[in-house]
Amino acid sequence: MNFKRVVITGGAGFIGANYVHYALETHPDWELVVLDKLTYAGNLENLETVMSRIEFLQGDIASPAEASQALRDADAVLNFAAESHVDRSLLDPTAFVRTNVEGTLVLLEAARQAGVKRFLQVSTDEVYGDLHGTQHHSVEADPLRPRSPYAASKAGAEHLVLAHGISHGLDVVITRGSNTYGPYQYPEKIIPLFITNALQDQPLPLYGDGSAVRDYMHAYDxxxxxxxxxxxxxxxxxxxxxxxxxxxxxxxxxxxxAALGKPASLKKFVADRPGHDYRYSVDPSRAEALGWVRRYSFEQGLAETVEWYRHNRGWWERVRQKKEHQNLMQDWYAQR
Ligand SMILES: NC(=O)c1ccc[n+]([C@@H]2O[C@H](COP(=O)([O-])OP(=O)(O)OC[C@H]3O[C@@H](n4cnc5c(N)ncnc54)[C@H](O)[C@@H]3O)[C@@H](O)[C@H]2O)c1
Incomplete structure (x- = not known):
């Protein structure tokens, strides 16, 4: 399938920005439009080096007018835009339903009206729910059993996406990515939180006994x-x-x-996340059969990511100074 004008929603966030950088290198002929509301997680610094090569629109995917304007003449839409942090969805799920469910619906309608060739929904392995106590690797035909408000909102969005494919003949595809890490990740998520805390000699908060298992994937992959x-x-x-x-x-x-030469005593076990899922694991065979080959082992990806945060101290110090970050640390971690 070929595309010319491609809309990336949430392109000023972590994975969206990594995709924008990748797409500009790999598809230099594309006209790239980024639609982003610039919530606390959106950061134009993530796109600073490529701003002259993209069309940036500040807007809300849940606004029919803003979504339609962004999708005018578009061939494809990739919906990265979301409220993405599970802990925040436990504190206040409202924005998760508004953006992840309602926003996806508004975008689907705008895509239908614009006549796009393809709508790609960026979803998550969290829709499968907890695999704790099993050796199972989730396959795409498995039932969706989301257990957090975040995962539930992403599962709701998926159903709307598939329903638009069936009911309206919209060409839709969904990706269910596992826990991701790499450059530009907001330092509320475990890996950048731990790296930036360690760089400031602050404790690394581990939920419960720290045994919850994730399938960590680099943002490039x-x-x-x-x-x-x-x-x-x-x-x-x-x-x-x-x-x-x-x-x-x-x-x-x-x-x-170990990578930063900091003492093991910085590990701090804190009260568990309510409803914590202890294991996610996906079987990526279907995507591999498309010819997808990953570049990174966890060791190499983590080493490069640690280096990125070491060399981009200004980026994360500015983010950590903002009230949205301070409030989360206070409302969530200070109580544990
Ligand atoms: N981070 C992970 O480990 C992970 C894993 C699998 C899937 N995902 C999914 O990947 C996508 C991107 O995740 P991320 O970690 O980059 O998130 P992020 O929180 O870093 O970025 C989200 C971006 O979406 C924008 N946004 C939020 N609400 C919006 C709205 N209403 N309209 C327009 N823009 C809006 C924000 O400003 C921000 O730039 C999400 O859909 C998420 O569910 C994330």
């Missing part, structure tokens, strides 16, 4: 996986994207402390 599904995925299908890794929170903390 997540971007190439999305691109493979965009170009070669079958309409109406979902595709797992994961790195075939199983890494616990304790292992993440220890790897980061």
């Amino acid at each position: 997540h971007a190439t996986g999305i691109d493979a599904v965009l170009h070669r995925g079958v309409s109406g299908e979902a595709y797992n994207l994961g790195a075939r890794e199983q890494i616990s929170g304790v292992q993440v903390a220890e790897a980061i402390l």
